Amino acid sequence: MHVIVVGAGIIGLATAWHLRRLGAVVTIIDPAPAQGASHAAAGMIAPAAEVVWGQTPLYPLMRSSGELYPGFTAEVASATGAELGLNSTGTLVCAGDRADLQTLRELRGAQSAAGFTTELISGSKARAVEPSLAPSIIGAVDIPDDWSVDPRRLSAALLSMTTETLVRETVTEVVRRGDTTIGVRLADGRSLEADQVVLSTGSASITGAPVLPVRQVWGDVLRLRAQAEHTPLLTRTIRGLVNGRAVYLVPRPDGEIVLGASSREDGRAATSAGAVHRLLQDGQRLVPGILDCDITEVTTRARPGSPDDLPFIGRADDGCVVSTGYFRHGILLAPLGGRLGAELALGISPDWLPDGALDSVSPHRFSEAAPVSNA
Numbered sequence: 001m002h003v004i005v006v007g008a009g010i011i012g013l014a015t016a017w018h019l020r021r022l023g024a025v026v027t028i029i030d031p032a033p034a035q036g037a038s039h040a041a042a043g044m045i046a047p048a049a050e051v052v053w054g055q056t057p058l059y060p061l062m063r064s065s066g067e068l069y070p071g072f073t074a075e076v077a078s079a080t081g082a083e084l085g086l087n088s089t090g091t092l093v094c095a096g097d098r099a100d101l102q103t104l105r106e107l108r109g110a111q112s113a114a115g116f117t118t119e120l121i122s123g124s125k126a127r128a129v130e131p132s133l134a135p136s137i138i139g140a141v142d143i144p145d146d147w148s149v150d151p152r153r154l155s156a157a158l159l160s161m162t163t164e165t166l167v168r169e170t171v172t173e174v175v176r177r178g179d180t181t182i183g184v185r186l187a188d189g190r191s192l193e194a195d196q197v198v199l200s201t202g203s204a205s206i207t208g209a210p211v212l213p214v215r216q217v218w219g220d221v222l223r224l225r226a227q228a229e230h231t232p233l234l235t236r237t238i239r240g241l242v243n244g245r246a247v248y249l250v251p252r253p254d255g256e257i258v259l260g261a262s263s264r265e266d267g268r269a270a271t272s273a274g275a276v277h278r279l280l281q282d283g284q285r286l287v288p289g290i291l292d293c294d295i296t297e298v299t300t301r302a303r304p305g306s307p308d309d310l311p312f313i314g315r316a317d318d319g320c321v322v323s324t325g326y327f328r329h330g331i332l333l334a335p336l337g338g339r340l341g342a343e344l345a346l347g348i349s350p351d352w353l354p355d356g357a358l359d360s361v362s363p364h365r366f367s368e369a370a371p372v373s374n375a
């Protein structure tokens, strides 16, 4: 079977990976592979720390994808010889004051109810494992099984498997015959046909594609590097609430630290100076030493948000599967989303999915039938 995958972000790349493993011939199309949201992502694989109120259907997806991660990354590393920047040291979610600690206590209740292993520890115990934490941290939730990967390394490794089948072009239109997708039209005027088309274009939409309520949630993120004498500044992911605002620091094995991230729906693709200011201000409340770091990069990208923060993964018509709307969890959900998208495209029943998961990510859940864009 020949499958066209439109979009080579982490989702399209993971889908192409699974499609090839299942024996499909894959063409992947993207004018700027791995330069979308996946380029900005911190890479937290944090199914427990990402538990927030009211998102119950998301928990089993995050847990299931988290469980797929070790096998997925081991296979990718072995097939490509790439080092993926995995950090399995764990995560500390820190509280800067009593109100933040109370919020963490309540969230920990939700995390435990969802079946995740967490432990509430004192500020001094947190500093014993991460000496760079601020003296003002009064407590933390220790989450040993929330780890991280370098999304750029993972994308690059997956991309290296696609070189012969990658078309660096923009898809301008999804081509349909009657009610069925049969291929795509490219900006250079060519048309390509396939047995199936998988649409994984993140927050971008294409003429002729199903209209989904995906919105752009902009995120600004900084990349830092500590001076040699202070390296490593951190060994595990540090997350926290500062005056109710979420902030995180994700250390890479090579010494890079990702400080993120803002969340804006103001439509501005440029980096917000105010957001960068707040990130540094909030980040230094958790780890004062970041102010001595070099800023090596400032990146702004749009997360593909959905109304209920769950992705859209499912069949749009007999020739088309959509896989988008991963919002703030696309790196975590890539093994699950990639495998599910590939299996749906090839007509394989995903019987390994948690009960109810397929319905929870249905692209039709906000409408009886997903209409088609003619815009």
Ligand SMILES: Cc1cc2nc3c(=O)[nH]c(=O)nc-3n(C[C@H](O)[C@H](O)[C@H](O)COP(=O)(O)OP(=O)(O)OC[C@H]3O[C@@H](n4cnc5c(N)ncnc54)[C@H](O)[C@@H]3O)c2cc1C
Residues within 6 Å of the ligand: 006, 007, 008, 009, 010, 011, 012, 029, 030, 031, 032, 033, 034, 035, 036, 037, 038, 039, 040, 041, 042, 043, 044, 045, 169, 170, 171, 172, 200, 201, 202, 203, 204, 205, 206, 218, 219, 220, 221, 260, 261, 262, 301, 302, 303, 304, 323, 324, 325, 326, 327, 328, 329, 330, 331, 332, 333
């Ligand atoms: C600051 C920030 C931090 C984040 N941190 C994390 C994190 O720690 N953990 C986590 O799990 N998630 C995180 N995320 C979310 C995660 O990055 C996204 O959910 C994920 O990258 C979405 O992947 P994607 O492949 O769907 O989209 P993208 O990575 O945006 O890829 C879409 C691709 O489609 C291509 N495309 C678009 N239109 C067309 C077209 N017409 N023709 C051809 N190609 C097209 C684009 O060029 C792009 O390469 C973060 C996001 C941001 C912005």
